[in-house]
Amino acid sequence: MTPGFARFLEHYGIVLVVIVMMLVLAAIRPEVFLSAQNLTNILKQNASLALLALGMFVVIVTAGIDLSVGSIMALSMVTLAIASKAGLPWPLVLLIGPAIGIIVGWVNGIGLTVLRLPHSFIMTLGTLNVARGLTFLVTNGAPVSGLQPEVRYLGQAYYSFGLAPPAGLPASLLLVAACAVGLWFFLEHTDMGRHIFAIGGNPQAARVSGINVDRTLVVVYIISGFFAGLSGLLLAGRTDSGFPNAGIGIELDAIAAVIIGGASFFGGRGTVLGVLAGVLIMGILRNGLNINNVSAFWQQILIGLVIIVAVYVDVLRRQAAVRT
Amino acid sequence: MKKLLMTGVALAALAAMTGGADAAYVLAMKGPGAGNPFWAAVEQGAKDKGAELGVEVVVVAPPAESDVQAQITQIEDLIAQGIDGLAIAPTDPNALAPVVDAAKAAGVPVVFVDTRGINEGVTFIGTNNEAGAALAADFMCKNLPSGAEVAILQGLISQSTGQARADGAKKGLTDCGLKVVAEQTAEWDRAKGLAVTENILAGNPNIKGIFGSNDNMALGAVEALKAASKLQDVMVVGFDANPDAAASILAGEMTASVAQAPGNMGAYAIQALVDLKAGKTLEAWIDTGTVLVTKENAEQYK
Numbered sequence: 018m019t020p021g022f023a024r025f026l027e028h029y030g031i032v033l034v035v036i037v038m039m040l041v042l043a044a045i046r047p048e049v050f051l052s053a054q055n056l057t058n059i060l061k062q063n064a065s066l067a068l069l070a071l072g073m074f075v076v077i078v079t080a081g082i083d084l085s086v087g088s089i090m091a092l093s094m095v096t097l098a099i100a101s102k103a104g105l106p107w108p109l110v111l112l113i114g115p116a117i118g119i120i121v122g123w124v125n126g127i128g129l130t131v132l133r134l135p136h137s138f139i140m141t142l143g144t145l146n147v148a149r150g151l152t153f154l155v156t157n158g159a160p161v162s163g164l165q166p167e168v169r170y171l172g173q174a175y176y177s178f179g180l181a182p183p184a185g186l187p188a189s190l191l192l193v194a195a196c197a198v199g200l201w202f203f204l205e206h207t208d209m210g211r212h213i214f215a216i217g218g219n220p221q222a223a224r225v226s227g228i229n230v231d232r233t234l235v236v237v238y239i240i241s242g243f244f245a246g247l248s249g250l251l252l253a254g255r256t257d258s259g260f261p262n263a264g265i266g267i268e269l270d271a272i273a274a275v276i277i278g279g280a281s282f283f284g285g286r287g288t289v290l291g292v293l294a295g296v297l298i299m300g301i302l303r304n305g306l307n308i309n310n311v312s313a314f315w316q317q318i319l320i321g322l323v324i325i326v327a328v329y330v331d332v333l334r335r336q337a338a339v340r341t
Numbered sequence: 342m343k344k345l346l347m348t349g350v351a352l353a354a355l356a357a358m359t360g361g362a363d364a365a366y367v368l369a370m371k372g373p374g375a376g377n378p379f380w381a382a383v384e385q386g387a388k389d390k391g392a393e394l395g396v397e398v399v400v401v402a403p404p405a406e407s408d409v410q411a412q413i414t415q416i417e418d419l420i421a422q423g424i425d426g427l428a429i430a431p432t433d434p435n436a437l438a439p440v441v442d443a444a445k446a447a448g449v450p451v452v453f454v455d456t457r458g459i460n461e462g463v464t465f466i467g468t469n470n471e472a473g474a475a476l477a478a479d480f481m482c483k484n485l486p487s488g489a490e491v492a493i494l495q496g497l498i499s500q501s502t503g504q505a506r507a508d509g510a511k512k513g514l515t516d517c518g519l520k521v522v523a524e525q526t527a528e529w530d531r532a533k534g535l536a537v538t539e540n541i542l543a544g545n546p547n548i549k550g551i552f553g554s555n556d557n558m559a560l561g562a563v564e565a566l567k568a569a570s571k572l573q574d575v576m577v578v579g580f581d582a583n584p585d586a587a588a589s590i591l592a593g594e595m596t597a598s599v600a601q602a603p604g605n606m607g608a609y610a611i612q613a614l615v616d617l618k619a620g621k622t623l624e625a626w627i628d629t630g631t632v633l634v635t636k637e638n639a640e641q642y643k
Binding site: 046049052054055058061062149150153157158159160162163173175182183252255256257258260262263265304307308310313 | 372373377378380381404405406523525526528530531532535536537539540542543544557560561564565568569570584585588
């Protein structure tokens with residue numbers, strides 16, 4: 018293997034996996050899988066997971082974990098749904114989801130840095146429960162449906178470009194793309210972004226080299242919360258409802274997507290592109306199994322296996338890259 | 342000392358929340374306080390009946406729908422406290438069977454509500470889900486041309502309710518000559534109902550009817566059809582007749598739903614426990630009934 022090819026694999030191997038999966042599914046059921054409608058479905062169905070995964074990625078880069086994202090998403094959804102039904106002006110309603118995410122994320126960051134809880138797993142496990150409980154409390158457990166059309170826009174709208182509905186470019190994809198580019202720029206081209214990677218690589222070294230680790234960590238959890246709140250806005254828009262059971266267990270999907278996408282669980286390594294590829298791998302796999310009418314039980318087994326295989330392939334890939 | 346104080350505070354808070362449940366009829370539901378407007382109605386029916394009969398009714402539920410372990414713990418703790426009767430919707434009939442036996446052994450009258458358990462000799466108070474789904478299938482048969490393509494959104498088919506509704510619908514739809522082209526689970530969830538319907542539409546563009554095993558999934562299907570501009574061509578029938586579904590039926594989006602009588606479940610359950618306590622015997626199955634909800638009668642379910 019030439020060094021150039023090894024480096025290409027190192028950076029874009031995960032994207033190749035996505036392409037191979039698409040080719041396989043296209044070969045099995047070309048008339049369905051490659052239809053504009055189905056491709057649109059894959060993008061729409063995974064937009065809110067993509068946002069959660071982007072936020073989770075920033076946390077995992079610092080060798081942390083944020084278990085609260087599913088609950089933040091649900092709390093944002095129901096709160097904005099209640100506000101929308103109460104007739105609050107829609108521009109304000111749009112801000113509620115991200116605002117709630119920022120608040121819970123800030124609480125996570127404070128718990129980690131001020132209370133000095135030993136690992137983010139513990140603080141975010143706490144807020145996972147608190148936010149979910151609040152979600153049930155404010156809704157009394159019942160879904161709140163019927164949102165203002167402007168509030169639904171990001172989650173529901175799509176630009177058909179002459180394709181037959183419901184095919185087209187989803188507005189949610191544009192939001193995900195904007196968030197991904199923004200996050201990439203932040204991580205790669207700002208001091209704080211660099212610091213985040215440094216903290217993940219070696220927190221002690223980061224501290225001695227003058228990085229304000231605590232402040233940076235608080236920002237990291239705020240970012241994760243912000244994305245979770247934004248994903249709540251998308252899912253509420255898509256389903257026209259804030260339902261309190263939304264996103265139970267979805268934090269694990271977000272973690273899986275980040276890990277499949279090549280980020281290291283021990284921090285300091287990973288790319289935004291890889292995370293998006295990780296989300297697509299899970300999304301395409303589910304879609305492929307659905308359109309082939311594979312039972313939900315098998316789907317769960319296969320997704321578990323893919324997590325293991327994807328990370329193992331990543332390990333092999335890295336070993337090969339080191340040897341050349 | 343500090344720890345002791347904290348424990349004391351926690352216990353006091355707990356006591357304040359439960360109001361102390363010595364000697365009461367317990368309704369142990371499967372999902373949280375509501376989690377679903379359905380459970381809210383069961384709870385209300387039980388409380389109203391309790392007030393009418395002048396007995397105390399305590400309602401408990403696991404924090405998340407179908408959290409088996411939490412429910413077992415709750416029931417065990419309640420039996421330890423001593424209760425007058427237990428009406429339980431088991432999250433998992435097999436897993437809860439030993440606890441139900443323990444309650445019976447402690448002399449506590451027990452009935453099953455909504456979901457049938459496996460314990461012998463315990464009266465079941467609830468809907469015949471298979472018959473309810475057949476009612477929905479029958480409606481679709483009468484309103485769709487023979488041979489039309491239809492799809493079934495299943496609930497969790499590892500649960501008896503999900504299984505019964507899927508079976509009842511499939512049998513009813515197939516028997517009258519409709520063609521079931523897709524059966525997939527959307528796990529009772531609105532977002533999943535939406536996604537699964539999108540996938541079904543991608544593979545089966547000619548679909549004419551969708552049966553959702555609950556309204557949440559049916560409402561998700563409605564959103565998918567709206568986005569595909571196909572709502573006017575596809576009939577969506579749900580199950581539960583929750584307020585959202587009733588509003589959707591009145592707005593001309595969903596076509597019909599099947600109402601259980603959750604209020605009846607709560608009320609009949611408390612009545613049954615009081616009867617058992619008084620030494621009466623009960624039928625093996627007290628049917629709480631189902632009714633088809635369409636534009637004509639949806640108003641009362643809003």
